[in-house]
Amino acid sequence: MNKKLLFLSSFLFLLISMNCNSQKSNQYIARQGEMSFFSYTSAENIKANNDQVLSLIDFSTGEIAVSILMRAFKFEKSLMEEHFNESYIESDLFPKASFEGVIQNLDPTHIGTQTRIVKGDFILKGIKKTLEFKIDINKIGDVLSVKGEVEILVKDFNIKIPPLLSPNIAKSIQVTFNFDYSEYEN
Amino acid sequence: MKFINYRNIHKLIIVSILLLTAIVISIIAYKVLEVKPDTRTVETHKSLTSKELFAGLQSRSSGDLIDYIEKAIEVEGVVKEINHRDNLYTILLEGDNYNRQIICEMQPDQNFEILKLKIGDKIIVKGILKGFLMDAILLNCIIAQ
Known part of the structure; x- marks a missing residue:
C-alpha cells in the first residue's frame, strides 16, 4: 500500500512538473512550413514552392523566427531553379534566408484566429531589411498555425537580373506562407 | 546564269x-x-546512416557534407513520421536526437511504396541533399531499400 502511494505521488509530481514546464516554455515548432513566391509579368509567370521551411514561435512573448533553405524551392522548370540558385540568389554563398521578429499585441489567451502585425528583420543574400506585414494566427488548443503574405522588392537584395531576362521577372515578388506548428520540447 | x-x-x-x-x-x-531527372537515374555520391550524417556535422567535417549538396545521397535510418500533403509524401527519419531529423520529401511516384511503410521501419532512402536547417533536407527521394 505504501509502495502504491509512493508511486502515485511520484507520478502526480511528475505530471505537475511537466505541466509547469510546458506552460513556461510555450514554444512551438514548424519543421515543414509552406512558403511560395510568385513573380507576375506580362512575359512570364514564375512560381516556386518550398515545403520544408523551419519556424519557431514563442507564444508567450510573440517572438517568431523563420529559416528558409533556398535550394529547397521547387520550380516548374528546372532551368528556372538553376537560374534562381546560381545567378540570382547565389545559394552556394547564401544558402539560407531568415526572418526574426515579434508579433505585435499578440494575445496568447485568445482562442481562434487573430490578425496581427509582425515586425522584424529579414535577411536574404546577407542583406538585412526590416519588414512589417500582417499575419493570421489561429490557435485552438495545442494546434497553432500562422499564415500570411509579404512583398519583397528585388532591388533591396542585390539580385542581379540580366537585362535580357528582366522583362520576365517582376520587380516585386509576392511571398505567401502557411506554417502549422506543434509543441516544441527542447 | x-x-x-x-x-x-x-x-x-x-x-x-x-x-x-x-x-x-x-x-x-x-x-x-x-x-527534372528521376532520382533512380542519378548517380549516388555517398551512402551513410542517419547517425553518421549528423556525426559528420558535429565533428565539423560538415564541409564534406556540403560537398554533396545538390547531389544524390543514400541515408539509412528509422522511420519516425510519415506526412502527406498536396499529394506529396514526406518521410522523417530519426536523427541523432529529438531535435534533428532527416526530412525526405518523396518523388510523387513513390506513393505506392510509402503505403507499405510503418513507423519504426528501417529503410534506405536516396534523395538530393539540399542542405541543413535544424534537420537535413533531401528532396526527390525514392525508397532505395
Whole structure:
C-alpha cells in the first residue's frame, strides 16, 4: 500500500512538473512550413514552392523566427531553379534566408484566429531589411498555425537580373506562407 | 546564269536545313533541361546512416557534407513520421536526437511504396541533399531499400 502511494505521488509530481514546464516554455515548432513566391509579368509567370521551411514561435512573448533553405524551392522548370540558385540568389554563398521578429499585441489567451502585425528583420543574400506585414494566427488548443503574405522588392537584395531576362521577372515578388506548428520540447 | 541561280538555291536549301536542325536541337536541349531527372537515374555520391550524417556535422567535417549538396545521397535510418500533403509524401527519419531529423520529401511516384511503410521501419532512402536547417533536407527521394 505504501509502495502504491509512493508511486502515485511520484507520478502526480511528475505530471505537475511537466505541466509547469510546458506552460513556461510555450514554444512551438514548424519543421515543414509552406512558403511560395510568385513573380507576375506580362512575359512570364514564375512560381516556386518550398515545403520544408523551419519556424519557431514563442507564444508567450510573440517572438517568431523563420529559416528558409533556398535550394529547397521547387520550380516548374528546372532551368528556372538553376537560374534562381546560381545567378540570382547565389545559394552556394547564401544558402539560407531568415526572418526574426515579434508579433505585435499578440494575445496568447485568445482562442481562434487573430490578425496581427509582425515586425522584424529579414535577411536574404546577407542583406538585412526590416519588414512589417500582417499575419493570421489561429490557435485552438495545442494546434497553432500562422499564415500570411509579404512583398519583397528585388532591388533591396542585390539580385542581379540580366537585362535580357528582366522583362520576365517582376520587380516585386509576392511571398505567401502557411506554417502549422506543434509543441516544441527542447 | 541559270546555273548560278541553281547553285544559290542549293546553298539556300542547305543553310535552311542547317538552321532548322539547330532550332530543333535547341528546342530538344531546352526541353531536356526543363525536365527534372528521376532520382533512380542519378548517380549516388555517398551512402551513410542517419547517425553518421549528423556525426559528420558535429565533428565539423560538415564541409564534406556540403560537398554533396545538390547531389544524390543514400541515408539509412528509422522511420519516425510519415506526412502527406498536396499529394506529396514526406518521410522523417530519426536523427541523432529529438531535435534533428532527416526530412525526405518523396518523388510523387513513390506513393505506392510509402503505403507499405510503418513507423519504426528501417529503410534506405536516396534523395538530393539540399542542405541543413535544424534537420537535413533531401528532396526527390525514392525508397532505395
